Structure formats: C-alpha cells, structure tokens
Amino acid sequence: MGPLPLPREHGSWILFAGPAVLGPLLAGAIHPATILAWVSGLALFLLREPLRTRARTPWVPTLAALSGLAAVPLLVRWPLALIGLPVVAAGFTCERVGGPRLASNPWWQLAGTAALALMAPATFLASGGTAAEVGPGAAVGAGVAAGDLTSGVFVQLSGLWALATAGFGLGVLHVQVLVKWVRLSESELTPWVRLATAWWFPLAAAGGTALVWWMGRAGGTPPTGSMVPAGVWPALLPGVARSLWTVAFERRQTRFKRVGQLETAFAVLFIALAKLLWRF
Numbered sequence: 157m158g159p160l161p162l163p164r165e166h167g168s169w170i171l172f173a174g175p176a177v178l179g180p181l182l183a184g185a186i187h188p189a190t191i192l193a194w195v196s197g198l199a200l201f202l203l204r205e206p207l208r209t210r211a212r213t214p215w216v217p218t219l220a221a222l223s224g225l226a227a228v229p230l231l232v233r234w235p236l237a238l239i240g241l242p243v244v245a246a247g248f249t250c251e252r253v254g255g256p257r258l259a260s261n262p263w264w265q266l267a268g269t270a271a272l273a274l275m276a277p278a279t280f281l282a283s284g285g286t287a288a289e290v291g292p293g294a295a296v297g298a299g300v301a302a303g304d305l306t307s308g309v310f311v312q313l314s315g316l317w318a319l320a321t322a323g324f325g326l327g328v329l330h331v332q333v334l335v336k337w338v339r340l341s342e343s344e345l346t347p348w349v350r351l352a353t354a355w356w357f358p359l360a361a362a363g364g365t366a367l368v369w370w371m372g373r374a375g376g377t378p379p380t381g382s383m384v385p386a387g388v389w390p391a392l393l394p395g396v397a398r399s400l401w402t403v404a405f406e407r408r409q410t411r412f413k414r415v416g417q418l419e420t421a422f423a424v425l426f427i428a429l430a431k432l433l434w435r436f
Contacts, residue, residue, distance in 0.1 A: 160215055161205040167331065167416055171272045172201045174423045175320045179279030181427065182316070182434045189233070189282035192226045197275050199223035230282060265332070269325045276320035277313035315371045315383025319391075322364035323426040326395035327419040329357050333402060334409045342408050350403050358399040365392040391429035394422060 163169065176194055180186050199222040206216050333354045337345060371383035409415055 158213060158215075160202065161209065161211055161213065162202070163205050167327070167419060168201075168268075168272075170420050170423050171269055171324055171328070172197070172275065174324050174427060175273045175276035176279055178320055178427050178430060179276045179281075179316075180283040181431050182276075183280050183283035185283050187283055189230060190279055192230055193275070193279045193282040196223045196226035196230070197278065199226065201272070230278075234281060265328050266325055269328050270317075270321045273317055273320035273324060277316045280316055281309075281313060311383055315368075318371060319368055319384055319388065319430065322368055322392055323395065323430065324423060326361055326364070326392070326399065327422060329360055330398065330402060331412075331415060331419065333357050334406075334412075334415060337408050338410065340408065345408055347404075354403045358396070358403055361392070361396040361399040365389055365396055368392060385433065385435050387435060388430060388433045391426055391433055394425055394429070398422065 176197060179193075180190050199219045203216065203219040203223065205211075206213050206219075336353055340349065368384060369389040372386035372389055373382065
C-alpha cells in the first residue's frame with residue numbers, strides 16, 4: 157500500500173489530539189465507545205492529507221472504511237450524532253476542490269479547528285460524561301441512555317464544542333499573526349504596524365472568552381441549566397493574555413519549531429485549566 161501520507165502541518169496534531177483528550181478528561185472516564193470515537197476520528201484526520209494532495213493511494217478507501225466501521229456502533233447508540241456527517245462531508249469536499257491554496261487560508265484553518273473540536277463533545281459523550289444528570293450538586297459523568305440525546309444534553313455538547321473551538325483556535329490565530337510578520341523586518345515591526353496587522357487577535361480572544369462566560373450564565377434547556385459550567389471561562393484567560401502580549405511585545409519569529417512547542421504548551425495548559433474548572 158505504500159507509506160501512509162501524514163499531515164505535514166505539525167500543529168494539526170495537537171488540534172486533533174487536544175479535543176480528543178479533553179472530552180474523556182472532562183467526563184472522568186474512558187469506555188470502549190471512547191476508543192471507537194478515537195479510532196473513527198483519527199482515521200478521518202489521516203484521510204485529510206491524501207485528499208488534500210489528491211494522492212492516488214489505497215489508504216483513502218482503507219481509512220474511510222475504518223472510520224465508518226468504528227463509527228457505526230456510536231451512531232446506532234446515539235443517532236443524533238449523524239448531524240456531524242454533513243460537516244465532515246463539506247470539509248472534505250472543500251479540501252478536494254480547493255487543494256493546497258484553500259488549506260493555507262487562515263479562515264479555513266480556523267474552520268478546520270472548529271471541525272476538529274467536534275472530537276471534544278464526541279469523546280465526552282462516548283465516555284459517559286453527558287449532561288443528563290447534571291445540575292447543581294450533581295456529578296458529571298452519569299451517562300445517557302442509548303438513543304437518548306435530549307435537547308438539554310445537546311445544549312451542553314454544543315457548549316463544550318464552543319469551548320474547545322475557542323481554546324484551541326487561539327493558537328491558530330497566534331500562528332497566523334506570526335506568519336504575517338515574517339514578511340516584515342524587525343525595524344518595520346513598529347507598534348503601529350503591530351496594532352494595524354494584529355488588532356483582531358485580542359479582539360477574537362476577548363470575544364471567545366466573553367461567549368464562553370455568557371454560555372455559563374445563560375439558562376439552558378433543562379436539565380443542564382447552562383451550556384458550560386459557569387466557572388470554566390478563566391481557562392481561556394492565558395490565551396487572552398498571550399494575544400495582548402503578542403500585539404504589544406512579541407518579536408518577529410522565524411523558528412516555527414519553537415513556536416509549535418509553545419503552542420503545544422498553551423494547549424496543555426488550557427486542557428488542565430478546563431479540567432480543573434469544569435464544575436457545574
């Protein structure tokens with residue numbers, strides 16, 4: 157079959173692994189369904205590279221079949237999860253049509269981050285960490301019956317997806333700022349140029365944090381009470397602080413391996429804080 161084409165963007169691995177780890181970590185358990193969700197998601201993640209490069213390889217049908225077979229038991233148990241299939245299908249269609257140029261578009265990369273963030277609610281649900289029994293004083297991780305995805309459960313899964321998108325998406329925006337600054341010399345990177353080229357980064361960080369704060373206080377459909385725990389929003393504060401520091405002080409970067417290591421550290425910090433603060 158030849159070697160498996162692996163994603164060339166090293167940062168994409170943390171964008172997949174982060175949400176995949178966050179879900180069961182918040183649920184507090186790993187079940188056989190969690191393993192199936194990991195296998196199905198990983199096969200889809202690996203399928204992106206041969207589709208993006210339009211490589212003719214038997215890995216394409218193999219990975220597609222593996223992802224589908226692993227997902228069948230999950231879809232039988234929770235049919236509402238089928239709503240994620242159009243998102244996946246649309247993403248792969250755009251990758252196939254747009255090719256490498258679309259893949260390098262910053263807004264498409266952010267959309268891809270949101271798609272990968274679906275692994276957080278998927279593995280959270282598969283690990284039994286649903287909101288069916290969640291309320292003031294209730295324990296997270298009670299599970300949900302087969303086929304029972306109430307509107308309340310769906311509300312909380314949507315909130316977790318938004319939290320994961322905001323937490324991991326800030327790293328994508330940070331890299332986009334640094335890539336834009338590579339074209340400039342250090343002398344050209346004046347305070348005004350910093351502000352003019354990266355003002356949207358702290359704005360997006362503050363907006364994402366405000367959204368998660370609001371979701372923790374907005375009345376959700378019973379029995380959840382809210383979309384995310386009211387106290388989880390500070391998990392995004394390191395990203396907000398980094399966005400402000402980037403615009404004010406960060407130097408022009410050319411060593412992107414070091415940048416990738418830093419992004420991984422921030423992703424791990426976000427996961428740790430989200431776990432610590434995930435209390436309804």
